[in-house]
Amino acid sequence: MATVELRNIKKRFGKTEVIHGVSTEIDDGEFIVIVGPSGCGKSTLLRMVAGLESVSDGEIRIDGSRVNEREPMERDIAMVFQNYALYPHMTVRQNMGYGLKIAGTPKRQIAAKVDEAAALLQLSDYLDRRPKALSGGQRQRVAMGRAIVREPKVFLFDEPLSNLDAKLRVQMRLEIKELQERIGVTSLYVTHDQVEAMTMADRMIVMNAGRAEQIGKPLDVYERPATLFAAQFIGSPSMNVLDGRIEAGEMRLGSAALGPAPAGLPDGPVKLGLRPEHALPDPDSPLRLRVRLSEPLGANTLLHGQLDQAEAPFTACLAGVHRTNGSGEIIPLRVAPEAIHLFSPETGDRLN
Amino acid sequence: MTATHDIGPGPAQPSGRRAAEPPPGMVERRGASLWLTHALLILGVLVVFFPIWLAFVASTVTQPEIARPPMPLWPGDRFFENYREALLSGVNVPVATMLLNSLVMAIGIAVGKIVISLLSAFAIVYFRFPGRTFFFWTIFLTLMLPVEVRIVPTYEVVAGFGMLNSYSGLIFPLIASATATFLFRQFFLTIPDELAEAARVDGAKPMRFFWDIVLPMSRTNIAALFVILFIYGWNQYLWPLLITTDPSMNTIVMGIKQMFPSGDDIAEWPVIMATSILAMIPPVIVVVSMQKLFIRGLVDSEK
Numbered sequence: 210m211a212t213v214e215l216r217n218i219k220k221r222f223g224k225t226e227v228i229h230g231v232s233t234e235i236d237d238g239e240f241i242v243i244v245g246p247s248g249c250g251k252s253t254l255l256r257m258v259a260g261l262e263s264v265s266d267g268e269i270r271i272d273g274s275r276v277n278e279r280e281p282m283e284r285d286i287a288m289v290f291q292n293y294a295l296y297p298h299m300t301v302r303q304n305m306g307y308g309l310k311i312a313g314t315p316k317r318q319i320a321a322k323v324d325e326a327a328a329l330l331q332l333s334d335y336l337d338r339r340p341k342a343l344s345g346g347q348r349q350r351v352a353m354g355r356a357i358v359r360e361p362k363v364f365l366f367d368e369p370l371s372n373l374d375a376k377l378r379v380q381m382r383l384e385i386k387e388l389q390e391r392i393g394v395t396s397l398y399v400t401h402d403q404v405e406a407m408t409m410a411d412r413m414i415v416m417n418a419g420r421a422e423q424i425g426k427p428l429d430v431y432e433r434p435a436t437l438f439a440a441q442f443i444g445s446p447s448m449n450v451l452d453g454r455i456e457a458g459e460m461r462l463g464s465a466a467l468g469p470a471p472a473g474l475p476d477g478p479v480k481l482g483l484r485p486e487h488a489l490p491d492p493d494s495p496l497r498l499r500v501r502l503s504e505p506l507g508a509n510t511l512l513h514g515q516l517d518q519a520e521a522p523f524t525a526c527l528a529g530v531h532r533t534n535g536s537g538e539i540i541p542l543r544v545a546p547e548a549i550h551l552f553s554p555e556t557g558d559r560l561n
Numbered sequence: 562m563t564a565t566h567d568i569g570p571g572p573a574q575p576s577g578r579r580a581a582e583p584p585p586g587m588v589e590r591r592g593a594s595l596w597l598t599h600a601l602l603i604l605g606v607l608v609v610f611f612p613i614w615l616a617f618v619a620s621t622v623t624q625p626e627i628a629r630p631p632m633p634l635w636p637g638d639r640f641f642e643n644y645r646e647a648l649l650s651g652v653n654v655p656v657a658t659m660l661l662n663s664l665v666m667a668i669g670i671a672v673g674k675i676v677i678s679l680l681s682a683f684a685i686v687y688f689r690f691p692g693r694t695f696f697f698w699t700i701f702l703t704l705m706l707p708v709e710v711r712i713v714p715t716y717e718v719v720a721g722f723g724m725l726n727s728y729s730g731l732i733f734p735l736i737a738s739a740t741a742t743f744l745f746r747q748f749f750l751t752i753p754d755e756l757a758e759a760a761r762v763d764g765a766k767p768m769r770f771f772w773d774i775v776l777p778m779s780r781t782n783i784a785a786l787f788v789i790l791f792i793y794g795w796n797q798y799l800w801p802l803l804i805t806t807d808p809s810m811n812t813i814v815m816g817i818k819q820m821f822p823s824g825d826d827i828a829e830w831p832v833i834m835a836t837s838i839l840a841m842i843p844p845v846i847v848v849v850s851m852q853k854l855f856i857r858g859l860v861d862s863e864k
């Protein structure tokens with residue numbers, strides 16, 4: 210069990226800087242998810258914590274002591290790789306016990322630990338098989354088992370579920386989360402899937418282009434995204450962003466008034482963030498959605514189209530079944546003023 | 562290993578109609594066509610095998626029988642006598658000695674080449690050191706310098722070290738191998754980086770990683786190369802001819818040539834033929850016994 214501290218971590222490959230200074234403190238036993246689009250530097254950050262990549266600038270501390278210069282092994286971490294990276298010529302048992310074997314643990318102890326981890330992961334029947342003879346989900350569990358038996362201070366996961374099919378992904382997501390809660394090891398988990406991030410994280414780090422845009426609890430990020438990027442990245446379907454303005458203490462979109470603006474904001478242009486699921490049908494509302502496409506999902510219905518008052522496309526997510534008579538239909542929608550997010554058009558930072 | 566029957570892409574066929582027929586591209590043979598194919602194959606085997614058969618027949622008859630014009634086509638009754646003579650006394654030196662020499666040289670060359678090239682390929686692929694590409698290309702360039710080209714300077718060096726007429730003289734100059742290094746390098750490049758990283762996280766130092774992971778993963782490749790290199794070593798002719806003047810250091814391939822009579826001596830053809838047959842046996846044993854690994858090493862690798 211351990212705390213992890215990142216102090217202004219930077220990474221340069223040659224002259225190009227790909228991580229521009231990330232800082233955070235991770236509590237003992239916390240499950241942190243690093244989420245962001247492809248190429249934003251998630252893996253690089255994780256690999257620096259693992260010790261597989263050198264740190265160009267800044268400091269990484271595990272349990273209070275600086276580990277920048279330490280080999281992965283000496284950092285007492287375990288890593289689960291995207292393609293599992295199981296040793297193909299070893300049995301499941303040997304794969305799981307390899308780290309302990311190198312550390313010189315007595316054979317009997319290794320066997321006991323492997324058996325225990327295998328029971329936990331429902332792998333007991335497969336211990337003598339080679340990875341080749343396992344399904345994707347089972348391989349994934351072996352990779353987890355290899356991490357568990359070492360009893361490391363920190364678990365590191367790099368997109369461990371991305372090679373699995375959708376259904377298995379949901380199941381493994383639950384299993385990993387459950388397991389982590391049971392053994393309580395501090396974990397860093399990288400994914401580009403915001404659903405995984407929302408469901409698994411105690412806290413998440415939303416990354417964009419080498420910067421941590423926001424660090425916080427999933428629901429806090431959802432309810433109060435700190436930047437436009439975080440607002441659009443978290444939540445599905447993603448938030449609608451429209452060009453509006455504040456006039457005489459009121460939020461306006463084109464000719465339509467959306468309600469009183471939060472106190473203390475000067476008049477001027479703003480970016481309005483409206484979540485699709487916060488749009489409600491309301492015959493009296495001036496916001497009128499011209500539907501181009503409707504996606505009935507059963508539990509809810511996605512309507513894609515354009516508002517009369519704005520250029521940008523708009524998506525609404527209405528609860529339940531909603532039968533439309535096709536393209537061109539006009540639906541008046543209302544969004545509660547307190548559910549509207551305001552962002553600065555220049556910096557993209559949150560205003561309210 | 563799964564067998565694929567597609568020989569080529571073949572013309573696209575509407576599916577369904579031909580469900581029970583073989584996939585497009587594979588030509589199915591029936592009746593006369595099948596017999597013809599087999600007849601041709603058998604004929605081919607006979608053509609290839611015939612000289613070997615003649616050699617075997619010649620090794621089981623007496624000298625006068627060979628010299629008399631219609632060459633015998635069926636084995637005689639001198640099998641044991643001829644082979645005993647070849648193995649125990651030979652012409653210049655007992656064949657048993659030459660077989661032993663050849664065996665030591667072939668195994669020495671094969672094992673030496675494999676060890677050296679495994680290690681150098683490992684260094685080139687997994688370590689970043691100054692001049693890495695330079696060294697790789699230097700090794701690669703030596704591909705263009707077969708033994709025959711560098712034979713004179715090599716001879717000087719070996720003679721200078723006093724290694725004439727010794728196993729080390731037979732083996733060491735032939736060990737450095739660009740081909741094997743290159744093949745292992747290509748194989749190592751196909752091992753995912755994450756495997757090396759997983760081993761690093763597990764605490765394996767480089768040589769431990771080599772020993773525990775790279776080596777076992779390369780075993781089919783090693784077997785395939787062993788077969789090829791064993792035969793390469795076994796068939797060496799020019800080099801042993803140059804550096805072994807003492808008959809007791811002769812290898813079998815050069816030894817056969819040495820048995821040919823010079824001037825007016827009478828050739829002991831039955832003994833020479835027996836020697837030839839004996840010379841073929843070890844490579845055949847190596848190929849046959851390692852056939853399965855050999856083919857697996859050439860066609861797929863365990864990853």
Ligand SMILES: Nc1ncnc2c1ncn2[C@@H]1O[C@H](COP(=O)(O)OP(=O)(O)OP(=O)(O)O)[C@@H](O)[C@H]1O
Pocket residue numbers: 222227245246247248249250251252253254401
């Ligand atoms: N060895 C390297 N040399 C140079 N640039 C690199 C290297 N490794 C990564 N990068 C760059 O660093 C950036 C971040 O890469 P990284 O692999 O961390 O992205 P990621 O967020 O994990 O993306 P993905 O979701 O696709 O895995 C990318 O722009 C990539 O091109």
Ligand SMILES: [Mg+2]
Pocket residue numbers: 251252253
């Ligand atoms: Mg990545």
